[in-house]
Amino acid sequence: MSTENKVKLYGFGAVGQGFHSYLVDNNEEDRLHTVIVKDETKKRKPIKAILETTNPNTAQDKTMHAIVELISSAEEAYGIVYENLEIGKNVISANKKLIANHLAELVKAEKQYNGKFLYEGAVCGSIPIIRILNDLFANDPVRQVSGIFNGSSNYILSKLFNEGISYQEALQQAQDLGFAEADPTSDVGGYDALYKLIIVAAHAFGKIVKPNEVLNIGIQNISLADIEFAKKHHQKIKLIAKSSLEGNKLILSVLPTFVNSENDLFNVENEYNAVLVESDNIGQHFYKGKGAGSLPTGSVVYSDLKAIDAGYSYSYSKLDKQNIQLANEEQINVVLSAETVSNIQNIGVDISNFTPINFDGSQLLGKIALADLKRNKTLIEQKGVSVIVIEDENLINELRNASVKEAVKL
Amino acid sequence: MSTENKVKLYGFGAVGQGFHSYLVDNNEEDRLHTVIVKDETKKRKPIKAILETTNPNTAQDKTMHAIVELISSAEEAYGIVYENLEIGKNVISANKKLIANHLAELVKAEKQYNGKFLYEGAVCGSIPIIRILNDLFANDPVRQVSGIFNGSSNYILSKLFNEGISYQEALQQAQDLGFAEADPTSDVGGYDALYKLIIVAAHAFGKIVKPNEVLNIGIQNISLADIEFAKKHHQKIKLIAKSSLEGNKLILSVLPTFVNSENDLFNVENEYNAVLVESDNIGQHFYKGKGAGSLPTGSVVYSDLKAIDAGYSYSYSKLDKQNIQLANEEQINVVLSAETVSNIQNIGVDISNFTPINFDGSQLLGKIALADLKRNKTLIEQKGVSVIVIEDENLINELRNASVKEAVKL
Structure with missing residues (x-):
């Protein structure tokens, strides 16, 4: 059996299953050669591909057209992604933590060994913001990119605002509905949004920063008194990831922020994400869409595969072109x-x-x-x-x- | 002089000059071989390319990598675009009227003669909506696409609403500022929005409809009494182009519409455009950006050229796949x-x-x-x-x- 257009998928959670359903809908299910899962005895809908248990063995990956990494552990994902880029493979990942922590070396490996590395699914679910920044804004000086990058915390903030319940109650509801993890720290603490911000800033401004260099404060301490204060002054509170460039100073933060009704982010509710881009030539752009979910994120992972088929890779046209410094004294x-x-x-x-x-x-x-x-x-x-x-x-x-x-x- | 990667540009108005400035910024000015203008003696900033007067002579186009058509006349543009597709050339156009009126035959010519035909600049200026519909929503059943597709009429509506002046006064101001043409019929009568809607519907639903089959009513009769009525009921009036698919019934219209503050289109003011997409899998997407202008539109024309360089063409994956009927009895x-x-x-x-x-x-x-x-x-x-x-x-x-x-x- 030839494996020339074949895909090996690591992880078969919500996004993996969404990606699989796009392959099926497009008569490309045969391209999925192997799926690596944690537990092959787990009951799941039957698929045509070979199911193997987790044991990253990249030897077999050599014959694959593309490796799609959709597991939750950033540490395990690092091995899979890096080792495959090292053998010149095309790799797709949606692992924001892995990418934010290792972007510089991953980009270097991609160039050095001539693979392609795409990761639209890592940032803002269904919004193709990486492609837009990389392509449309490639030659346009970007001044600011900000937005709501985490659906779980936005869902909780909507609940706090609309239902007058406490943070703990809202978190519990979000967890019951699957909008927040059992350990919600990454979402409500602003870490997830921070990882996405790091990736966005690399494309928007050409500067790769480490997550631990940037301030992120989450929504855990937002009280009902804060919500009442916001309402009294016709504001809402949103967890906003923000990056802006002033001269050669790059200012990055993830912080709860008061927004009023003139701000496009005011109407972004529940599990939705949104991104505002401001550039010299194109002006202001705003995008809103679902920030997560099996099919919304699966769709951009599938579109990454089609882009790889078409020979596309990120140009990183701004990377390291200017002497940009992180400005935490702002x-x-x-x-x-x-x-x-x-x-x-x-x-x-x-x-x-x-x-x-x-x-x-x-x-x-x-x-x-x-x-x-x-x-x-x-x-x-x-x-x-x-x-x-x-x-x-x-x-x-x-x-x-x-x-x-x-x-x-x- | 080899012309293998060269570009011939028809028209050097606002968008043509914006496109040119992107070529310059990217050290690609040498790719611009010839610019066809109406009057070669007109005073303009010096450019490196050959300037020739208008007289569509496509014989020379044969040696070009791409033809970029940015003239105002849809009739003249038809000759340029069609004849170049017929000789297998790559063609970029931003002429919404031409494309809306001839899309079926242009797509046929593109396929038959193996050129590429891209036209992101024709719809909603800087918002890459055609690419997004063609790529991201390629395999997702789209239910609805609606939006504010004409910046001139939106600018006038903003003036009416915010300044309490009459339609005639607002139109005059828009003309003085260059936001509306001397003959404003295409903009304020909803024709420009209609052409864009026809193009959007082809990509979103796979059905090509003729502009004269669809209702478009403009903003010319909106009175101050209408504005007062809207304000009293906490609404704004926006000129909305709307397409929706229910079963196999396609409903298209361009009509002034009351929108309230929960609608994302409520906050789209002045010369901005916006698009709302609703699909089965990805859910709701919203985009906002400048709808016209030298650099905003020039940026997507340049990005069309880069896409052609990379071998990209529209897939039209939905075209004529379903038996869709226009439903004007709605x-x-x-x-x-x-x-x-x-x-x-x-x-x-x-x-x-x-x-x-x-x-x-x-x-x-x-x-x-x-x-x-x-x-x-x-x-x-x-x-x-x-x-x-x-x-x-x-x-x-x-x-x-x-x-x-x-x-x-x-």
């Missing part, structure tokens, strides 16, 4: 809040210039550097302090003025 | 309004089942078939009657109930 406006003011006083952050904006000072408005938040992240999480970016200058002024009036009255 | 809810009720009575439409929703009956709510509107389009335009689609069921019920109460009172 100051941002935030609202810090907690159950009591003493919690905020004990996170190691200098809040002497912050303005109290509620009656007992447990809610403060002020400017702080990303690096200061990053340095004190563990304490912030432990003390239950929520950090929410506030960008609306009118609202900032309104809060400051109200605070001054209050102080005069006292 | 009934829609509309608000008809005019200065006086007699104007509405004289458009040839049966309004006996319509409900009056203002005091003098010059504003009526009711259900009507697309075909009935299409048959009486000339009278509707002449009598100054505005036709606005209303989709919000709550608002329809609210208007009906208010009308009943009013009738009881009288």
Whole structure:
């Protein structure tokens, strides 16, 4: 049996099954030669391909046209992806953690050994944002890419906002419905969004940064008081991954953020993801689509395979072309809040210039550097302090003025 | 001089110049061999290519790698595009009117003579919607594609809504700023949006329809009273091109439509375009970007050239695969309004089942078939009657109930 157009698939979870169903729908099921699964005795719908248990043995991969890696472990995925690129194979992956942590060496291996490495499924599910950044914005100076990159946390934030339930209740509901993992840290802690941001920034700005160099604060400390505050001021809270380039300074962060109804991200609800791109020539672009799921993500994995068939690979036209530096000293406006003011006083952050904006000072408005938040992240999480970016200058002024009036009255 | 990777460009207007600047930025200016212009003595920035006056002489085109057609006349463009496809050339066009009117024969010529024919610049400027429909949604049953496909009319509607000026004043401003043509009929009459809809439907549903089979009503009759009505009911009016497939019935229209703040199109203002796609597997996708302009449209024309270099062509995977019929008998809810009720009575439409929703009956709510509107389009335009689609069921019920109460009172 010739294996010249054959595919070997690692992992047969939701996305793997979605990918398989696209092969079936396109009369290409015969291309799927082998599927590597953890447990071959597990009950599943019958497929034509050979089922083997996990034991990454890339020797057989040599004869395959493409390797599709859709397992959950980033560590195991690294072996599969790297070893196959090293033998010049075409590799498709949707493993954002693996890619974010090893992008530079994977791109190097792709070039050196003449394979192709595509990973549209790793970022924002069905939105083909990597292809768009790589192709359409290839020659256009990009100023900013931001968005809602994690469906689980967005689902929880929608619940908090629309149903007035607590974070713990909303998380439980999301887990019951399969929108959040049993260990939700990667989603609600902003790590998943951070990995995607790292990949996006490589294509948008040509700079590969390590995840641990960038601040990510999740939604775990968002309280009902924060939600009430947002509603009172006609805002919603969204977990926003943001990258922007000013001169040669690259500013990256994943942070809960107040957005108003004029922001395209305001209407992105539940499990949807969205991306805003701003560039010099094309101007502003906005995309919204399902951020995860068997068929939405399966569709872009299948479209990666078709792209490989057609000889496509990412051009990385901006990579390392400019001397870009990560700028964590960037100051941002935030609202810090907690159950009591003493919690905020004990996170190691200098809040002497912050303005109290509620009656007992447990809610403060002020400017702080990303690096200061990053340095004190563990304490912030432990003390239950929520950090929410506030960008609306009118609202900032309104809060400051109200605070001054209050102080005069006292 | 070898012409193996050379490009011949017809037309050097805004988009042609934008395309040229992408060639320059990518060190590919040498690829531009000849530019055909109307007047070679016209003052313009110097370019390296040969400038020739218009006189479509495709004999020389035989040696070119690609022909890029960016002139305004659809009739002249037809000769250029068709004759070059007939000699097996790669052709790029942004001429929506030409493509919408001749798509079936152009696709046939492309296949028969083995050229490539790409036209991303023809639809929604910088939004790569044709590529997305052709690639990402290739194997996904699409249910609906709708959007704001014309920037000029959207700009005018934004002005009407935000500044309380009349349609004539807003049109004048748009013309002064270059957002509308001296003869604005194609834009404000919904023809430009219609051409784009025809192209979108071919890729989304695999059915090529002639523009004159589809209803398009523009924004010329939208009055300040319509805008006030929209504001009162928390709606905006947008010119929406819509295509949907129900079973094998394809429903197409371009019509002014009330949208509320839950609709992604609500926040699309000024010269921006947007597209909503709904499919079985991928779900809902939304895209927003600049709908026109030198660099936004030039960027996708350049990306078409790079796609041709890479061997890409549209797959038309859905074309003529199903027995799809155009369904103009589809009934829609509309608000008809005019200065006086007699104007509405004289458009040839049966309004006996319509409900009056203002005091003098010059504003009526009711259900009507697309075909009935299409048959009486000339009278509707002449009598100054505005036709606005209303989709919000709550608002329809609210208007009906208010009308009943009013009738009881009288």
